[in-house]
Amino acid sequence: xxxxxxxxxxxxxxxxxxxxxxxxxxxxxxxxxxxxxxxxxxxxxxxxxxxxxxxxxxxxxxxxxxxxxxxxxxxxxxxxxxxxxxxxxxxxxxxxxxxxxxxxxxxxxxxxxxxxxxxxxxxxxxxxxxxxxxxxxxxxxxxxxxxxxxxxxxxxxxxxxxxxxxxxxxxxxxxxxxxxxxxxxxxxxxxxxxxxxxxxxxxxxxxxxxxxxxxxxxxxxxxxxxxxxxxxxxxxxxxxxx
Amino acid sequence: xxxxxxxxxxxxxxxxxxxxxxxxxxxxxxxxxxxxxxxxxxxxxxxxxxxxxxxxxxxxxxxxxxxxxxxxxxxxxxxxxxxxxxxxxxxxxxxxxxxxxxxxxxxxxxxxxxxxxxxxxxxxxxxxxxxxxxxxxxxxxxxxxxxxxxxxxxxxxxxxxxxxxxxxxxxxxxxxxxxxxxxxxxxxxxxxxxxxxxxxxxxxxxxxxxxxxxxxxxxxxxxxxxxxxxxxxxxxxxxxxxxx
Numbered sequence: 328x329x330x331x332x333x334x335x336x337x338x339x340x341x342x343x344x345x346x347x348x349x350x351x352x353x354x355x356x357x358x359x360x361x362x363x364x365x366x367x368x369x370x371x372x373x374x375x376x377x378x379x380x381x382x383x384x385x386x387x388x389x390x391x392x393x394x395x396x397x398x399x400x401x402x403x404x405x406x407x408x409x410x411x412x413x414x415x416x417x418x419x420x421x422x423x424x425x426x427x428x429x430x431x432x433x434x435x436x437x438x439x440x441x442x443x444x445x446x447x448x449x450x451x452x453x454x455x456x457x458x459x460x461x462x463x464x465x466x467x468x469x470x471x472x473x474x475x476x477x478x479x480x481x482x483x484x485x486x487x488x489x490x491x492x493x494x495x496x497x498x499x500x501x502x503x504x505x506x507x508x509x510x511x512x513x514x515x516x517x518x519x520x521x522x523x524x525x526x527x528x529x530x531x532x533x534x535x536x537x538x539x540x541x542x543x544x545x546x547x548x549x550x551x552x553x554x555x556x557x558x559x560x561x562x563x564x565x566x567x568x569x
Numbered sequence: 570x571x572x573x574x575x576x577x578x579x580x581x582x583x584x585x586x587x588x589x590x591x592x593x594x595x596x597x598x599x600x601x602x603x604x605x606x607x608x609x610x611x612x613x614x615x616x617x618x619x620x621x622x623x624x625x626x627x628x629x630x631x632x633x634x635x636x637x638x639x640x641x642x643x644x645x646x647x648x649x650x651x652x653x654x655x656x657x658x659x660x661x662x663x664x665x666x667x668x669x670x671x672x673x674x675x676x677x678x679x680x681x682x683x684x685x686x687x688x689x690x691x692x693x694x695x696x697x698x699x700x701x702x703x704x705x706x707x708x709x710x711x712x713x714x715x716x717x718x719x720x721x722x723x724x725x726x727x728x729x730x731x732x733x734x735x736x737x738x739x740x741x742x743x744x745x746x747x748x749x750x751x752x753x754x755x756x757x758x759x760x761x762x763x764x765x766x767x768x769x770x771x772x773x774x775x776x777x778x779x780x781x782x783x784x785x786x787x788x789x790x791x792x793x794x795x796x797x798x799x800x801x802x803x804x805x806x807x808x809x810x811x812x813x
Contacts, residue, residue, distance in 0.1 A: 380716050404720050410713045414735055426731055427723035473721070 329394070330476040330507040332356035337388010339369055339376070346372060346384075349532040354524065356393060359500075359508045359543060361518035363536070363559070364528035367568035370511045373528075374481045377509055378404045392477075403475035405483045409466030411454040417441055418450050421469045433472075440468040443502060460491040464498070471502055478503055480510045484517070493547060496520055500544045515559035519552050520545045527559070529566045602782040610782035611789060618771070622790045625767040628684050629756045629794070632691025637748060639692065640699030641741070647700075648707040649729055661701060669694050670758050677763040687767070690759035695748040702747070706740025707733045742806050749802045753795040768794075 333354040339347040346369035354360035364370045372384045379399050392398055411420050421440060422432035441450055444464040454462055463483060470478060480499070484492040492514075500521055512518055518525045518536070521543050526533035536559070539551045546552065584604045591603040598606055611618065646653050673690055680686035710718075710733050718728045760769025768787045775783035 375716075378716075378720060380719055400722060402720070404716070406713065406716075408713055410711075410717045412732075412735070423717075423731070424721040427718060427721045427727050429724055429727055 330357045330505060331392035331394040331396070333360075333377070333390070333392055333398075333477065333507060333509070335373075335377070335386070335388075335390045337386050339373060340385045340387065341369070341372060342383040342385075345530070347528060347530060347532060350388065352526060352533055354507060354509060356507055357505050358523035359503075359510055359521050361510045361512060361522035361525040362528055362533070363512055363515060363518045363525055363563070365513060365563050365566050365568065368528050368530070368566060369568070370513070370528055371481055374404070374479045374509065374511045377477070378402045378479050380404075398477060401475050402477045402479060403470045403473040404479045404481065405463075405466050405470045406481045407483060407486050409462055409469075409483075411462060411465055413454050416451055416453065417446065417465055417468075420454065420465055421472050423469065424473050437468070437472060440471050441465070443471070444468045444498065458491075460487050460495060463487065463495060467495075467499060467502065475506070477507045478509070480508060480512075482512055485512070485514065492517070493520075497544050513563070515556045515563065516547055516552070519555055519559070520547060527562060527566070530568065599779045599781050602785060606782045607785040607789065610780075611786040614783060614786060618768075618786060618790050621766060621768050621771045621787070622794060624684070625687075625756055625760065625769065625791070626794055628687040628759075628767070629691060629752055629798070631684075632688040632756065633695055633748065633752045635688065636692035636695030636752075637699050637745065640696045640744070640748075641703060643696075643700045644703035644707060645729065645734075647704050648733060649725060661697065661704075665697050665701060669697070670755070673758050673762045677759070682763045682765055686762075687756050687759035687764070691752050691755040694751045694755035698747040698751070699741070699744040702744025703737055703741040706737030709740070710736055738809075745802065749799055750795075753791065753798070757791065 333352075335350055335352040335354070337350055338345060339350060352360065352362075362370050362373060372382070375382050376384050376386055376390065377398070379402060390398070392401075412423065415423070418434050418437045418441070419426070419432075421437040422434060425432040438450060441447065444467050446461065446464055446468070449457070449461075454465065457465070466483070483499070484495045487495060496517060510518070510521060519539060522536075522538055523543065525536040525538060527536055537555070539545055539549060539555060541549065588603050588605070591601055594601070602610075643657070647657060669690075672693065676690055676693075677686045680689060707729070714732050714736070718732055723732070756767070757769035757772075760767040761773055764770040768791045771787045772784050772791075775781070775787065
């Protein structure tokens with residue numbers, strides 16, 4: 328997979344109101360870029376911008392991929408609420424993209440991906456009979472099924488309990504290897520565990536964060552990680568959304 | 570089992586109340602017949618009542634099916650085409666503000682005393698609630714699913730049938746519930762305005778001749794018809810576990 332690096336520069340607006348000024352994000356090819364910030368700062372808006380979703384967000388500046396090819400059609404997204412179809416089985420949920428485009432759905436590959444995310448043997452279940460963590464596994468499989476070089480994760484694990492969240496972080500790190508991932512999160516530990524690069528977002532811009540030396544996924548128990556987490560939590564409390 | 574017992578109990582109470590009003594007021598039978606006289610009339614005129622009920626039920630079901638089918642097709646087209654929305658939406662709102670029942674005389678004038686005028690009447694009455702409820706449901710796809718459809722580059726037609734229609738089924742069920750309740754009104758009004766058959770016609774005729782017990786018997790048949798229709802509808806909604 329030839330995942331491009333992304334460069335996002337300029338001022339982010341919501342309608343006419345400025346959200347974040349002077350953005351200068353250089354997101355590495357095939358790596359994890361984490362956008363950390365408190366609620367309301369404009370993280371998700373940034374995610375919608377990268378994904379090319381409809382909305383009043385506007386970038387006065389430039390968003391470009393390093394290969395010069397437009398991003399449209401090359402971005403997959405995974406959000407907190409996975410938007411599974413409650414009336415459909417897991418294979419149909421994973422292949423919904425092909426169904427919606429009118430393409431042939433590769434059910435064998437969907438089954439393989441469901442097995443990869445640890446749901447082998449549960450293909451016949453409906454989303455309602457799954458736990459929150461299992462549902463996000465299905466969404467992860469759907470995201471992988473789309474096979475896009477760029478993946479936006481918008482707080483995909485924030486509704487999960489702490490232990491499940493750590494497990495899902497490891498799984499996502501493993502399965503999304505080689506793709507350019509933009510992880511939007513308000514959880515400093517999540518950013519510290521997974522990021523190749525991370526920024527703290529505030530109205531005045533994005534501040535690049537120092538990260539522990541180990542390579543992701545980093546241990547949550549390492550003293551350096553814990554120390555940075557404590558300092559980041561203090562910083563997050565000080566950020567005022569625009 | 571308990572539900573059946575409760576039903577019988579409630580029915581018994583209603584009949585007792587009815588009979589005691591008849592006794593207490595002392596009104597003559599041709600003004601308010603007691604339940605026993607109505608039952609006798611129902612039994613004695615069963616063949617004739619069934620014949621008229623069949624005519625009414627057939628028109629009711631035909632009109633209901635036609636109205637529902639047209640309503641569903643209209644809503645799907647409105648959801649797909651912004652042009653159709655621009656042209657038809659104001660018309661739809663106007664039509665909802667107009668009491669369709671008031672059209673009954675004109676429809677009878679145009680289509681005559683036979684079945685077609687009743688079928689059209691029912692279809693018209695059913696059409697608007699079904700169209701607007703289903704259309705509203707189709708347009709209310711949750712934003713997160715709209716995003717999903719955009720990201721997955723869904724074609725408009727597949728977005729409609731794979732995401733919007735399943736999400737709109739509860740709204741459609743609400744529209745159908747109104748349709749099922751209104752349809753018997755519509756068919757009876759159609760028959761009142763002009764008909765030579767049907768339960769509505771029979772009620773008018775019996776009323777005019779002072780055969781109040783027959784009038785009530787026809788009313789009972791009509792109530793049974795409406796209740797059957799409504800129970801079938803409720804059972805279908807439960808069967809497909811659609812919650813309006």
